[in-house]
Amino acid sequence: MGQEMSVGEEGDASMSPAELKDFQGLTCFSEDDILHWYRSFCLKFPDGKMGGDDVEKLYTALFPYGTPARFREHVFRMIDADHDGEIDFREFLTCLAVVMNGNSEQKLRRAFCLYDVDGDGFITEDELSVIFQQMQLTGRMVLANPQHAQCAKNIVGKFDKDGDGKLDFEEFSKLAKTLPPIVDTIYRDVDQERDNIDKTT
Numbered sequence: 331m332g333q334e335m336s337v338g339e340e341g342d343a344s345m346s347p348a349e350l351k352d353f354q355g356l357t358c359f360s361e362d363d364i365l366h367w368y369r370s371f372c373l374k375f376p377d378g379k380m381g382g383d384d385v386e387k388l389y390t391a392l393f394p395y396g397t398p399a400r401f402r403e404h405v406f407r408m409i410d411a412d413h414d415g416e417i418d419f420r421e422f423l424t425c426l427a428v429v430m431n432g433n434s435e436q437k438l439r440r441a442f443c444l445y446d447v448d449g450d451g452f453i454t455e456d457e458l459s460v461i462f463q464q465m466q467l468t469g470r471m472v473l474a475n476p477q478h479a480q481c482a483k484n485i486v487g488k489f490d491k492d493g494d495g496k497l498d499f500e501e502f503s504k505l506a507k508t509l510p511p512i513v514d515t516i517y518r519d520v521d522q523e524r525d526n527i528d529k530t531t
């Protein structure tokens with residue numbers, strides 16, 4: 331266990347060789363990269379969790395052109411995979427991996443979480459409408475039809491194949507294939523500014 335490092339009292343935040351391997355499998359980062367991120371994470375966040383202010387910095391890195399506060403809680407959902415309200419190293423690293431070199435399936439899953447506001451596994455018209463509205467506030471997505479509610483209704487109507495009035499992941503995938511900006515806009519600025527992430531962590 332030569333590589334083992336421990337963060338505060340949180341036993342689950344220590345990095346064993348098995349975890350290192352696990353992270354490698356999860357992220358495709360090299361061992362050196364993971365240990366590099368881990369060291370800076372431990373240094374910055376000795377208790378193994380990112381608090382509110384720290385997450386704020388992460389947002390600034392991810393979205394250098396600024397995001398309204400209300401949009402941030404949606405981005406937080408993309409990162410906080412276990413929904414406990416905090417970002418641990420695993421969540422930080424997997425998010426970083428998806429943002430930096432994730433495949434389209436991974437990006438799609440994160441995007442689904444962003445749109446699925448209440449986390450029930452389905453995207454409703456209301457959820458779609460809320461995100462459209464807030465994306466437009468950030469200047470991220472300019473919809474041909476500025477009526478968010480109507481646009482959301484049209485989209486759900488078109489892609490809701492099983493007729494339950496909402497989009498599951500499979501239906502959302504079809505939507506994203508037809509309308510790539512639905513997912514691309516979330517990551518666009520990130521791709522351009524990924525170097526900033528390193529500077530703030």
Ligand SMILES: [Ca+2]
Binds near residue numbers: 410421
């Ligand atoms: Ca969490």
Ligand SMILES: [Ca+2]
Binds near residue numbers: 446449457
């Ligand atoms: Ca939902």
Ligand SMILES: [Ca+2]
Binds near residue numbers: 489492493
């Ligand atoms: Ca459906």
